[in-house]
Amino acid sequence: MPELEKNASIEVDLSDYTFDGAGSPELPDLSQVSEADRQQLRMAGVDVDEADRSGTFLQFDQSRVHCRTSNPDVEILGIEAALERYQGLPDYYWKALDPDKDDFTRQTAKEVHGGYFIRTKKGAVIPHPVQSCLYIKGKDVAQAVHNVVVVEEDSEVHIITGCATAHGVQSALHLGISEFYVKKNGRLTFTMVHNWGEQVAVRPRTAVHVEENGVFVSNYILLKPVRTVQSYPAVYLNGPGGLARFNSVIVAPEGSHVDTGNKIILNAPNTRGEIISKTITTGGTIIARGFIGGNAVPARGHLECKGLILGQGVIHAIPELVGSVPGVELSHEAAVGKIAREEIEYLMARGLDEEEATSTIVRGFLNVDIMGLPRELKESIEKTIRESEKDMF
Structure with a gap:
């Protein structure tokens, strides 16, 4: 897997930065x-x-x-x-x-x-x-x-x-x-x-x-x-x-x-x-x-x-x-892949267009409910996720 090995590390040169x-x-x-x-x-x-x-x-x-x-x-x-x-x-x-x-x-x-x-x-x-x-x-x-x-x-x-x-x-x-x-x-x-x-x-x-x-x-x-x-x-x-x-x-x-x-x-x-x-x-x-x-x-x-x-x-x-x-x-349990087409089609059948369906799935995937965050922090993170959607697609 030469490509993954190539990507496995990025060098950081300490001399490139100001320490004082x-x-x-x-x-x-x-x-x-x-x-x-x-x-x-x-x-x-x-x-x-x-x-x-x-x-x-x-x-x-x-x-x-x-x-x-x-x-x-x-x-x-x-x-x-x-x-x-x-x-x-x-x-x-x-x-x-x-x-x-x-x-x-x-x-x-x-x-x-x-x-x-x-x-x-x-x-x-x-x-x-x-x-x-x-x-x-x-x-x-x-x-x-x-x-x-x-x-x-x-x-x-x-x-x-x-x-x-x-x-x-x-x-x-x-x-x-x-x-x-x-x-x-x-x-x-x-x-x-x-x-x-x-x-x-x-x-x-x-x-x-x-x-x-x-x-x-x-x-x-x-x-x-x-x-x-x-x-x-x-x-x-x-x-x-x-x-x-x-x-x-x-x-x-x-x-x-x-x-x-x-x-x-x-x-x-x-x-x-x-x-x-x-x-x-x-x-x-x-x-x-x-x-x-x-x-x-x-x-x-x-x-x-x-x-x-x-x-x-x-x-x-x-x-x-x-x-x-x-x-x-x-x-x-490990899984890497793409959004399943049937998930998108399921939401489209309920009135969403393809972009809305994809966004809904992504937001659900990134759900932070299990983290037990304070309300205002959770709302801030969810806002950031919404604002980042245009970069995701």
Whole structure:
């Protein structure tokens, strides 16, 4: 398969980007954000009015510009402030990931440009989501951030992260190190919305450790063009009764190369993992990876990858299941193809024209109901899907 091998990797040269000098002043109030930037932030799922939010972290380029919490049960700091306050965060900082993993982790370990530290109090259920945004305003700017999230025992929080570039910024680089720790009986829902520019390179590196009866739910949404994304977050269910679930909705137009997937390692009895990926190519390349490894019993995992090809483009689904002990239950379902003609004809028989029928099927395929998103975020994403339809067809 020479064509797929050719498409399997896009090189990113760190020397093409600026790693210093892209600073921005602090914003005490998000009302000071320009209308153009507010629009881009909304498209990345950020509520610029901070209504029904338990806190906000906002970074422009290489500077933290806004950091506040409205709930005493959740702590939000810039990563530099957290490292200073907690003597280097010895239990969490670079404990889930190896700084020597690749050029991107090495660069971030050498020169971090902010990022956030979010921690819940033990036993606290945070009623409204915490939101964060890593935003790039400058051309050819490199943003290398390190994020640490700690969900203490018996606590629960939903974090909505928007990553975006300002209108008119096409070329930039985002390096994101994220380490998540879900303690006993904790629950973390992490929703990420990407809204990058057409020549932006994105290299996140993420690891999650989950303790006994902990729950980690990840929602990932990418609907806009991007030059290249390479992402493969890994969750380690290390305590009995742990649960991990990944939901992804990805659209790749022409010129976009998205190499993404998820890994779940079932390291303890009575753990469960689920990966659900829905992808559409309208001319771009998508490599949809999924891996579930079962190292304990009883343990169950399911991987589901479905892709639609609209016009030209490539979807390469790579589901992997590895069981290392007798009795582990792992399954997968993968399908890549086009919209079935009979589905279109069924809707046309009920009064829709062909374009309306196709749009209805695509919107149904990209349904985000299972993600459990706040109403205003769900409405924003559905609006983005409607606005993207003209690019899909």
